[in-house]
Amino acid sequence: MxxxxxxxxxxxxxxxxxxxxxxxxxxxxxxxxxxxNRTEDRRIFDSLHRADGVSLIDLGMALATAFSVIGASIGFKLSWGPIYWGIISAFSGFILGLGIKIFMFKVIRKNQRLLRGKHxxxxxxxxxxxxxxxxxxxxxxxxxxxxxxxxxxxxx
Known part of the structure; x- marks a missing residue:
């Protein structure tokens, strides 16, 4: 046996x-x-057939929603109007959230993994x-x- x-x-x-x-x-x-041990770094972006369960766009979507509401509200007083400023604010919020998530995965989590030591x-x-x-x-x-x-x- x-x-x-x-x-x-x-x-x-x-x-x-x-x-x-x-x-x-x-x-x-x-x-x-x-x-x-794994020698190559994990891929950040998922493909159609392989996903690791980590989302990069969740913070971007949340910030896009918040920024678009604020941008549309302020847009009533600005020259281009609330629709354009809502879209511009949503896009900038999404880019900011995506940048924060990529920074967290590339820099912060990689350092934590190195400090802990992956055996x-x-x-x-x-x-x-x-x-x-x-x-x-x-x-x-x-x-x-x-x-x-x-x-x-x-x-x-």
Whole structure:
């Protein structure tokens, strides 16, 4: 039986391995695969088929609405009238909001990600007998595994 588990890259994976070795699992039956970190930056703009759930235009739309109301109100006193000044104000509010969001994602969140340090996960695969599977699974959960799954040799 094979047991797959994922861990954050920390000392807990070393503790899990030493606990498994104390329980009689041989070193040859333990396989560790570290995942690589992403090397390229994430794309800011989404395509038609891929979206990351982050909206860049929400603040721009809110500021466009607020600016257009204010611009239309002030436009009654100006020479071009409320419609033109409402459209000009909406456009400038949208550009301002879009600029703020792009600045936040490119500068502020990138710095936060660098300060926190983005560590990848580690996959731990343990080959064991079916009788030892429950003890191995409990050991992995006790050592803060992110996820654990068992695969029997017959494919079930």
């Amino acid at each position: 094979q047991i797959f588990s994922t861990f954050e890259y920390s000392s807990y994976i070393e503790l899990a391995i030493s606990d498994l070795e104390k329980k009689g699992i041989k070193k040859e039956d333990i396989f560790i695969v570290p995942l690589n 990848s996960e580690v996959i731990l695969i343990v080959d064991c007998h079916a009788a030892d599977a429950e003890a191995v699974e409990q050991t992995l959960w006790k050592n803060l595994a992110l996820g654990v799954s068992k695969v029997r040799p017959d494919g079930l």
